[in-house]
Amino acid sequence: MPSNDIRAVDAAREAKVAAARDLSDVSHEPGVVKPDAILVVDGVRRQFGGLVAVDVDHLEFPRGCITALIGPNGAGKTTLFNLLTGFDRPQDGDWEFRPTADTAKKMRNVPAYRVARAGMVRTFQLTKALSKMTVLDNMKLAATRQQGERIWPSLLPFLWRAQDQAIEARAMELLARFKLDTKAQEYAGTLSGGQRKLLEMARALMTEPTIVMLDEPMAGVNPALTQSLLEHVKALRSDGMSVIFVEHDMDVVRDISDWVVVMAQGGVIAEGPPDVVSANPHVIDAYLGARHDEALPEVELGAPLADDAEAVREEIAAEIHETEKEAGQ
Numbered sequence: 001m002p003s004n005d006i007r008a009v010d011a012a013r014e015a016k017v018a019a020a021r022d023l024s025d026v027s028h029e030p031g032v033v034k035p036d037a038i039l040v041v042d043g044v045r046r047q048f049g050g051l052v053a054v055d056v057d058h059l060e061f062p063r064g065c066i067t068a069l070i071g072p073n074g075a076g077k078t079t080l081f082n083l084l085t086g087f088d089r090p091q092d093g094d095w096e097f098r099p100t101a102d103t104a105k106k107m108r109n110v111p112a113y114r115v116a117r118a119g120m121v122r123t124f125q126l127t128k129a130l131s132k133m134t135v136l137d138n139m140k141l142a143a144t145r146q147q148g149e150r151i152w153p154s155l156l157p158f159l160w161r162a163q164d165q166a167i168e169a170r171a172m173e174l175l176a177r178f179k180l181d182t183k184a185q186e187y188a189g190t191l192s193g194g195q196r197k198l199l200e201m202a203r204a205l206m207t208e209p210t211i212v213m214l215d216e217p218m219a220g221v222n223p224a225l226t227q228s229l230l231e232h233v234k235a236l237r238s239d240g241m242s243v244i245f246v247e248h249d250m251d252v253v254r255d256i257s258d259w260v261v262v263m264a265q266g267g268v269i270a271e272g273p274p275d276v277v278s279a280n281p282h283v284i285d286a287y288l289g290a291r292h293d294e295a296l297p298e299v300e301l302g303a304p305l306a307d308d309a310e311a312v313r314e315e316i317a318a319e320i321h322e323t324e325k326e327a328g329q
């Protein structure tokens with residue numbers, strides 16, 4: 001094994017041990033308080049007509065850990081992600097993002113692009129790489145309108161160029177890390193499903209986030225790429241990020257998560273370390289059934305879900321609106 005890989009494995013192991021230590025005194029009850037939470041959710045409720053999609057009393061996500069969010073289809077996992085990242089609005093509730101142990105930001109009513117800029121990024125269950133754009137441009141899009149963007153390119157071209165070069169350098173570095181650098185000039189539409197998942201993860205890192213939220217990062221990925229995706233997720237934790245990910249495969253959950261949150265019918269029904277949660281009878285009833293040691297079937301990767309397509313449109317519209325406003329148009 002090359003020495004870089006050995007270092008990465010050691011770093012991942014150390015990060016896992018540290019996470020387990022931080023959580024060792026936390027009891028295994030839904031809504032339990034954590035010693036150092038990075039995201040705290042209170043009374044968040046989202047109803048679609050008569051259907052309660054999300055109704056979470058209290059939930060804390062631990063800092064520096066990989067938290068798996070599991071639960072049957074329709075449990076409200078994606079809706080909760082949408083709410084927390086500003087892609088949807090709840091009828092009720094509040095949540096607080098704590099980028100450091102002594103700063104807290106209320107995030108309700110913050111639009112998606114500002115949530116991302118604040119340090120909370122997410123990927124989608126169905127990837128939204130823009131297929132008619134190159135891989136490199138997909139990456140650069142994530143970094144637009146950072147500091148300095150307000151400076152008119154025509155007035156201070158050298159500053160603008162320097163920033164553009166810095167963004168491109170970061171994009172290429174990340175693409176290399178995800179082994180996509182040789183594809184930089186190709187259209188994203190030519191990538192395989194697994195490569196798109198990797199591109200989305202790489203793109204999420206462009207803004208140097210604090211929390212990375214991954215909605216079914218392994219779904220639809222060919223088994224040859226699964227291991228590499230898992231290693232990338234572990235590397236996020238080694239690099240000090242907090243990860244929240246939705247996953248169906250209990251082997252994956254057991255392998256990489258420090259903490260597991262179980263949702264059913266919009267609420268949190270159980271929490272705990274992976275081995276404790278997968279032995280919990282409520283969880284087995286609600287979710288795992290008789291097949292609790294088997295992977296649940298993957299979601300079908302058909303046409304994008306209506307709500308995700310809408311989210312993409314909203315994000316792009318917000319992006320264009322802000323860019324125009326800042327350019328004084």
Ligand SMILES: Nc1ncnc2c1ncn2[C@@H]1O[C@H](COP(=O)(O)OP(=O)(O)O)[C@@H](O)[C@H]1O
Nearest residue numbers: 048053071072073074075076077078079080307
């Ligand atoms: N935009 C929407 N309009 C109406 N119902 C929705 C919408 N989004 C999600 N739902 C419903 O909310 C529930 C939770 O869905 P979702 O969050 O996608 O679950 P999960 O990601 O856990 O599979 C489901 O019953 C789903 O049909």
Ligand SMILES: [Mg+2]
Nearest residue numbers: 077078079125
């Ligand atoms: Mg979902």
